Amino acid sequence: MANENKTNDELLHEIALLKTQLIEQKLINDKLSEVKKLAMIGHWDWDYEKNLLTWSDEIFEIFGVTRENFEVSTENFEKAIHPDDLCFFLTERENALKANVNINIVHRIVCPNGEIRIVQEQATILRKNNQPTKLLGTVQDITERYHREHLFAEHRERFETIFNMLPSLLGIANLQTATFTLINPAFTKTLGYSIEELTEKPFFEFIHPDDVEKTKQVIETKLNSGQSIVHFVNRYRCKNGKYRWFDWNSHPIPEKNIIYTIGHDITSLVEAEQLIIANEQKMNAILLAIPDMLFILNDKNIFVEFYTSKVEDLYAQPKHFIGKHITEVFNSEIANNILKTNALALETNQLQTYEYTLPIADEIRYYEAKIIAFENNKLLSLVRDISTLKNNEVKLKELNTEKDRFIQILAHDLRSPFNTLLGFSDILLRNIRKFDIEKTEAKIKIINEMAYRTFNLLEDLL
Template identity: 30%
Template structure:
């Protein structure tokens, strides 16, 4: 074929076709090609393919270049991005052509615009995805099945899965479903009968699904050569239908068991139909029932009839639904309470044509409600006037209602208390045990519980109570709320605490007296023995110099005895005179005054003193005792300071609610608490070899602090220092 003949053929071709040389430049093209790719009459001979078709993707160059080495026709579908941003799809058919001498002369390319087909296919795929509907096609000659992607997804098999007739049938659930599809396929092959059915399959992953399977046969010369159809996932829809059917079945059964009557009234024909349950409900025999509106009216209690008729007319007029309660009178005079609900039905013109409703006996419920109302009124009266604090508490702990007694105990008004929860006013140390018992109540492990706990009064004081909590349950057995009884035992607890404090004070005083007795017995006996011996020596001694020495010893012994008696007297004063003398004392002023009084000693020993006490902190105490306590702590810190470092004293005070904590810390020699801790505050107990140590200071300090209703604690480490922690009552 020469060039002239080829050119004429291509130009007249009815399809988009073009020839390219080995450089991918145009030799010629058909008119449809020009219409598709060339917007004007410009000459394209010798121009590159990609200059004429700039929308061709880059990968298409490799396809064209590789086509020279392939004998077969190459078909490719390619997406082209157009200058206006839109996409077009083309199907390209490419084949190399040869010259007379057998060499490759170039390429013959045909092009088909498949954009519409491609978009339609995409829409079809999208529709399949939305409807979960796939297709299938069985070739009866080769026994091969083609499944669409959706069909494979429904069966939960890989996209490269290849089924056949046997494997396809085996996906259906064994038993009636597999037998049914086998029968339908056999009928289609033998009789040409189509099928459209709903069956269950078991997917490759073991999931049971309801599907819609539709199949159609194709015959050639009286023989079935093909079966094809659709396959749809209807699992959710089918299960919903099954569930609705079960619900309807249960509803019908419940209606029968619960004696619920169902009626239907045709307004135009005045026809009233009753189901079997309506007759015993109204005490009417079927043979006596006339089946009209008057039959129902005759059963209604005269006192309720007018109201019922008004409600009926309002329902027929569309003003409100027919939902009411009324009494009926049986032929034997028995009165029953009936509850009625009804719906209306309209014709195409919007006119009401009939009513359908239900009736059931609520006589027992009404009587129970009357008893409950009386009981509730009685409870409300008891609740309000009870001398015991009472509250209705929701499951979240909020107060639903409280009586006046509880408000009085806690100091809140009813309005204030209803805005709080019991957690907010419960003492933190008691909250956990209360919540723990409450959880057991919620879990159904107990029906009630009782415990002693503390609430905070509105003024901040502690209210001691005995709390009893009982669960109130609904008809279904679920807890709705709690009834709490709160007995105020604050006076009892306070009296008990005072008794315990008195007993503790008596015990301490007895211990002090015992200790005091031992001291007196030991010290005075020692002094008297010493004086007795010295007196005897004095009488017997003849030498004047020796007598004077003995006299000096007697004087010293007398002074020692006097000092001992003074110490013992000071201890007695602490124990007997402190009660009732407590005053509001500014702690910072006391500490500063003591520091000032021993300033010379502090300077002499180069003591660094750091005091951090807020001026507003006040304690209940006796000034003389506080002076004595602080003076003793200051002098002890100086006396037992370490020779290896500069003495430091740090004094801090913090507010702890009802108490003030005073921390007195030094960096001195420290005390071995494991060795001396139990006798630290004993009388005449010393722990360091110091010439001024008499062992009386800490004993007196402890007694003075306890006389002011306080306590003293100690932390110490040898050669690192000591911390005295003093707790005093806040003013």
């Protein structure tokens, strides 16, 4: 009766409104179907009491079958489950039915073409008198998602393995608080602190006092502005009080207020470098202390290094012989002799000695070179200026010549008195019985006088 009282316009309006609602509902259903299709989600209904199973169109597509070639039943459904998952699925479903909880099971299915897919079954159990009567559920193809998650889990496990096993210090730090939020076991193993000790305090408290300022500066000027740093070196204090050297590479993400950092323990390298520097300084001090000049030549007789405390004593300035062949430095005679000596040193691996002269500062100077081969056929030449020795030898020779001449003169001067002594002594011996006492006394006086004269001459010489 109420409808009879409505005008045609009102009826038309209600019809139009109802039509609009139906269209909107259809659009919603179409969108829902489209979403379900895109999400690979289908719904199913299982009348538990009658054992009747119905599927939506999406489930047929998920299982790789069609309504025409597949009869929907619990038996055929269970046959499609992967053999290795069937027992698990049935057990989980039975447990849910008994425990009155919703079903949520992930398992594999085998499509008719042999393709294996991974699906997630979710269902609500309707009950009557505490007995299941119907199950309403969905099935979703999660194959891609499962593989992505599985791949992500593998990558995460691989990352965690590497993160935990690497001997380098790996960590994530908060830019604002200067504290580590995540560190790998290498931190505790290298520094000796616990994870809590290293993450509860700002890392500045562990840095060497002399390195704190430069560390703050690199954070403020580079990391805070988004710049990465490589090979930044500082020292960290270990729990035993000793300091170790680290080479850091760090990458900041300012918008997240974090730093990813990796530190390499270079303590052994730094100590080795310091030892090398100390040894070099010691060696240089020794080389500077000795008067000799030391030259190193390669296997091609090219000067590569030199050491001397007096560069002014060199035959040529370093720029004129370093990197040059022997023949480019010395004249042909000296160069050829040095080359022969060097070849002999390389051949015999024994010390060889060679003397030569060079004109330096308007004078001829004498040199002695001791040459020996060492690593990779290099040659070590220790050159000594022996000019003083040679000059002393010349002077000694001259003195010896003067001495010989003097002895000749002395011998001549001594010969005359000795001849007199010999002559008068011979006369006395032959005529001792003939001479009277006066003549004998006169001859003895002459001998005595000559003897004194000779003695005085020798005294003057001594």
